[in-house]
Amino acid sequence: MTQNNSGDTQMDMLAGKVKMTHTSVNSAMNPTDMLERPIRLHAKDVTVHYGAKQALFGISIDIPDRAVTSFIGPSGCGKSTFLRCINRMNDTIEGAKVGGLIELDGEDIYDQSLDVVELRARIGMVFQKPNPFPKSIYENVAYGPKIHGLARTKTDLDEIVISSLRKAGLFEEVKDRLNEPGTGLSGGQQQRLCIARAIAVGPEVILMDEPCSALDPIATAIIEELIDELRENYTIVIVTHSMQQAARVSQKTAFFHLGKLIEEGVTEDIFTNPINKQTQDYIMGRIG
Amino acid sequence: MANTTASAISTGLQASRDRTKLIRDGLRKRHTTEAIFKWSGLGAIVLALGFVAILFADVLVKGIPAFTQANLHLTVTYDPAIIKIEPAPVRVAGQSDADFNRANLDWQRKVALLNWNKVVEASLRAEAPAGYEIGSKDLLAIAETDSRHTIRERFVADPSLLGKTTEIDVLASANAANWIKGNISRDATDAQQQLAPAARVLIDQFVDNGTISNGFAWSIFTNVDSRAAPASAGLLGAFMGSLFMMLIVIILAVPIGVASAIYLEEFAPKSRWTDLIEVNINNLAAVPSIVFGLLGAALFINTFHLPLSAPLAGGLVLTLMTLPTIIIATRGALQGVSPSLRQAALGMGASKTQMVFHHVLPVTFPSILTATIIGVAQALGETAPLLLIGMNAFVASVPATPLDQATALPVQIFLWQGNENRNFFESRTSAAIMVLLAFMILLNAVAIFLRTRLERRA
Numbered sequence: 001m002t003q004n005n006s007g008d009t010q011m012d013m014l015a016g017k018v019k020m021t022h023t024s025v026n027s028a029m030n031p032t033d034m035l036e037r038p039i040r041l042h043a044k045d046v047t048v049h050y051g052a053k054q055a056l057f058g059i060s061i062d063i064p065d066r067a068v069t070s071f072i073g074p075s076g077c078g079k080s081t082f083l084r085c086i087n088r089m090n091d092t093i094e095g096a097k098v099g100g101l102i103e104l105d106g107e108d109i110y111d112q113s114l115d116v117v118e119l120r121a122r123i124g125m126v127f128q129k130p131n132p133f134p135k136s137i138y139e140n141v142a143y144g145p146k147i148h149g150l151a152r153t154k155t156d157l158d159e160i161v162i163s164s165l166r167k168a169g170l171f172e173e174v175k176d177r178l179n180e181p182g183t184g185l186s187g188g189q190q191q192r193l194c195i196a197r198a199i200a201v202g203p204e205v206i207l208m209d210e211p212c213s214a215l216d217p218i219a220t221a222i223i224e225e226l227i228d229e230l231r232e233n234y235t236i237v238i239v240t241h242s243m244q245q246a247a248r249v250s251q252k253t254a255f256f257h258l259g260k261l262i263e264e265g266v267t268e269d270i271f272t273n274p275i276n277k278q279t280q281d282y283i284m285g286r287i288g
Numbered sequence: 289m290a291n292t293t294a295s296a297i298s299t300g301l302q303a304s305r306d307r308t309k310l311i312r313d314g315l316r317k318r319h320t321t322e323a324i325f326k327w328s329g330l331g332a333i334v335l336a337l338g339f340v341a342i343l344f345a346d347v348l349v350k351g352i353p354a355f356t357q358a359n360l361h362l363t364v365t366y367d368p369a370i371i372k373i374e375p376a377p378v379r380v381a382g383q384s385d386a387d388f389n390r391a392n393l394d395w396q397r398k399v400a401l402l403n404w405n406k407v408v409e410a411s412l413r414a415e416a417p418a419g420y421e422i423g424s425k426d427l428l429a430i431a432e433t434d435s436r437h438t439i440r441e442r443f444v445a446d447p448s449l450l451g452k453t454t455e456i457d458v459l460a461s462a463n464a465a466n467w468i469k470g471n472i473s474r475d476a477t478d479a480q481q482q483l484a485p486a487a488r489v490l491i492d493q494f495v496d497n498g499t500i501s502n503g504f505a506w507s508i509f510t511n512v513d514s515r516a517a518p519a520s521a522g523l524l525g526a527f528m529g530s531l532f533m534m535l536i537v538i539i540l541a542v543p544i545g546v547a548s549a550i551y552l553e554e555f556a557p558k559s560r561w562t563d564l565i566e567v568n569i570n571n572l573a574a575v576p577s578i579v580f581g582l583l584g585a586a587l588f589i590n591t592f593h594l595p596l597s598a599p600l601a602g603g604l605v606l607t608l609m610t611l612p613t614i615i616i617a618t619r620g621a622l623q624g625v626s627p628s629l630r631q632a633a634l635g636m637g638a639s640k641t642q643m644v645f646h647h648v649l650p651v652t653f654p655s656i657l658t659a660t661i662i663g664v665a666q667a668l669g670e671t672a673p674l675l676l677i678g679m680n681a682f683v684a685s686v687p688a689t690p691l692d693q694a695t696a697l698p699v700q701i702f703l704w705q706g707n708e709n710r711n712f713f714e715s716r717t718s719a720a721i722m723v724l725l726a727f728m729i730l731l732n733a734v735a736i737f738l739r740t741r742l743e744r745r746a
Contacts, residue, residue: 092634094558120637127635131628133647143646144636194632201637 037064040205040235041086046100048081048090055081058100059261061254063205068227068236070246070267073256074287079239082256083207086237087123088116104205121148124198128210130190132182132197137174140182140193141165144201160200168196169226188219195226199234206230208238212245224249243283247271255279257287347725351718357505357519358460358468360431361498362411364439365453370406373398376447396444404436408458411439415499416490426484430491432459434517459507460500462518462712464491468500471711508719512684513700518709523720525686529599529679529694530668530727536603536690537610537667542660544607545614552615553622554644573612580609581673589677597678597693605677606667613666617659621652654742661735665728671698697724 041063048056056078063069071079081090088109090096102109109119121144132140141161144150151157161178165171170192174185182193191211198206208227212220227236227249240246246253247267254264255276263270263279274280281287377391408431409424416422435458442456443449463482466472468491478485494500511522556562584605588594594601625648633643649656674680680699687694695703701720707713 087635089631089635092630117637117639120635125631125635127628127631129628131626131632133629133632134651143638147636147638147642147646197636 037067039063040065040105041237042101042103042106043082043085044101046082046085046098046102048078048085048099049097050093051095055259056085057259059256061261061264063235063237064252065235066231066233067252068231068238068250069252069254070250071237071239071254071256072241072243072246072282073262074282075241077256078259079254079256080209081259083209083237083239086205086207087120087125089125091116121201122203123205123207124201124203126191126194126198126206126208126211129214130187130194132185132190132193134181134183136179137165137182137185137193138178141196141200144197148201150201164196164200165193167199167230168192169222169229170196186219188215188222191215191219191223192226195223195230199230203234205235205237208236210239210241213241220245243271255282257282347718347721350715351722353469354715354719355505355508356502357507358465358500359457359503360412360415360435360460360494360500362408362431362435362439362456362458363414363453364407364411364442364456365414366443366449366451367407367410368451370410371402371443371450373402373450375450399440399444402440404440407439408435411456415494415497417493420486420490422486422490423484426487427490429461429483429487430464430494432461432517432519434514434520435459457503459517459519460491462709464500465519466711467491468495469715471714505719508716508723512686513682513695513703514684515682518707518712521704521713521716523697523700523723525683526695526697526700526720527723528687529602529683530696530698532599532687532690532694533603533606533696534664534668536600537606537664538660540604540607541610541614541663541667545611545660545663546618546656548611549615549618549622550644550649553619554640554648569612569615573616576672577609577670578672578676580605581676583608584673585676595691595693597681597683597695598691599679599687599694599696600690601677602674602679602696603690605673606670609670609673610663610667613663614660617663618652618656621655621659622648624655625651654739657742658735658739661731665731668731669698669724669728671696671702674699675702697727 039062043062044060046056046059047054059078059082071083073079084090085098085102086109088098090098098110104119104122107114133143135143138161141164142151142157145157145160151160162171165174170189173189174193182190185193191214195206195211211227212223215223224245227238230236231251238246238250250267252264253267253270255262255270255274255278257278263274263276270279271283274283278287374395377388377395379388405428409428412427412430413420416427438458439456442454460468464487467474467481467483467488472481481488483491491500507520508522509527510524511520512525513523514521552562552566584601588601588604589596594604629647629651630643633647634640638646674696679695680703681693681695682703683693683695685692697720701717701724704713704717704720
């Protein structure tokens with residue numbers, strides 16, 4: 001945290017717990033650099049209705065390329081709903097209606113001509129509860145490349161599986177039992193398997209919906225470290241309940257409250273110098 | 289105590305004691321309720337098991353004797369004085385197949401016209417003590433009426449038997465069997481007995497000298513139903529009829545039912561129409577089966593002119609009847625799949641079809657299989673709809689195809705239950721029930737085996 005000046009006491013306090021293991025977090029990129037990064041995802045006036053109930057009110061945000069953007073906010077604030085708009089998982093919910101514009105590299109993802117299957121291959125997702133398929137570890141990772149036809153030969157597929165597991169930091173732990181069921185792994189390993197599965201199709205963006213909320217602190221630390229590594233190659237959007245986690249892993253943070261985007265900006269600014277009173281209250285633990 | 293409720297939120301030692309007492313008093317009541325519930329549940333199970341035990345015991349006690357049958361060991365003499373027939377045609381050089389067959393058939397027809405009952409009678413008389421006085425009709429009543437066919441067929445197969453003597457086992461008649469097994473009281477008056485006194489005495493002597501002995505009743509498994517020779521009546525025709533119907537149900541109901549369930553559950557838009565369809569499918573499952581029989585008679589027989597009494601029509605009716613069961617069970621299984629598995633598949637970019645076939649179906653396969661087998665077993669035991677499409681006809685041949693006339697196992701039970709030779713068919717009915725139950729248990733065992741195997745693999 002070399003670039004932090006002495007006024008960053010709150011940030012230090014929030015990040016303090018993992019300081020020893022995460023010395024590199026947030027230090028690789030300074031705030032101005034982050035803001036100059038190209039925009040990968042662009043959302044404008046996104047609204048979501050579940051039947052008659054409106055869940056999101058005009059969300060507009062830009063997600064920078066190859067950085068971690070976190071969505072924080074109290075339960076029911078719409079952060080997960082917005083995340084699910086980005087890969088159109090809301091399509092699967094009965095009665096959900098999405099309005100507004102979301103662009104991936106300037107392409108409207110809700111355009112009629114865009115196939116949702118292609119979109120989800122480009123925007124991977126990791127869920128709150130680790131949900132490996134009830135198949136072998138190998139099959140879990142190989143499934144995406146298989147259905148999308150990314151591997152011509154068995155050797156290609158093996159290579160994709162191994163490199164994905166390696167990138168997810170799981171290979172060393174499972175290399176001797178690739179044919180055992182993925183559901184037999186521990187919670188943290190399962191979640192890394194899900195990350196490996198998402199990586200295997202070579203997505204541009206990875207969405208993570210509270211990926212650590214079902215994990216113990218050690219597994220959480222490992223996943224957070226992994227997210228930090230993955231940021232070099234992937235654009236990551238993470239929804240989290242934990243402000244500490246947002247502070248630790250993300251470069252950009254957006255605060256949601258009651259279906260509205262209250263404030264967004266460089267993570268450090270949000271945590272140290274929030275402009276909005278509600279943001280301040282949430283960070284100080286007064287709402288949530 | 290009056291102020292305990294008022295002070296329910298008050299603190300302090302006394303208030304706390306009062307509260308504990310209240311809880312303790314209530315606890316006794318709760319425990320009593322629990323005990324009552326537990327014991328009545330246990331009682332219900334014991335009662336149910338008791339009735340099942342009574343049912344099985346009754347069927348077994350009545351049915352098991354039917355699997356042994358009285359056989360007559362006869363020493364048959366193919367006496368040329370009775371069997372007046374030219375030698376069987378021998379193939380001469382240059383004779384065509386057709387000619388030879390015609391000659392052979394001609395000869396067989398002549399053989400059939402001979403009075404084979406005389407041979408049976410002579411054989412029976414040979415076993416009786418010398419000079420035993422009994423009329424030929426009374427004597428013949430001891431052997432089943434198909435004995436002459438058994439003896440004749442042996443001769444047709446081997447014409448060189450003419451003038452020779454050979455040992456042949458034939459079935460004792462149903463009435464003889466009743467007498468031996470005591471199905472008719474031995475104290476009943478002559479007027480109430482089916483057999484003449486001389487025949488009854490002779491039967492007892494035959495049992496003593498070993499001419500009549502009990503053997504396994506293969507006829508139950510190898511013969512079709514018979515009215516003329518009740519002792520030889522068997523289940524083969526009904527079994528084959530049931531088997532054909534079961535195959536038709538499996539071939540039609542399973543794919544159609546599973547496919548409909550998948551479509552309704554996974555693909556159909558939720559609308560008033562799908563709601564209506566869903567309600568109707570649920571209602572169809574509750575429609576009395578005999579109504580399906582009426583529908584089958586009107587639709588398959590009257591409109592489509594499918595053959596009457598055929599397993600094809602029966603199978604189609606049972607398919608209609610089984611479909612709702614399979615659809616409902618499959619939908620239930622699909623609904624039970626956790627949303628996180630669906631999300632995982634969709635999140636990977638699997639299409640809806642891929643999600644269903646790669647992930648959802650494999651997980652639900654064991655339950656779908658179990659539901660299917662239970663549905664098929666239900667269809668197998670169904671009688672009422674089959675009566676309406678003519679499958680209660682008396683059919684004395686084994687159906688070779690689903691288009692031939694046949695009956696089914698439960699219908700055969702129904703027919704035997706109403707047979708006029710009550711004393712004989714009571715046990716045979718129970719035996720048929722045992723065969724049907726064994727078939728059902730086998731199906732269920734297969735379901736359980738496959739289920740546990742597939743679940744272990746998943």
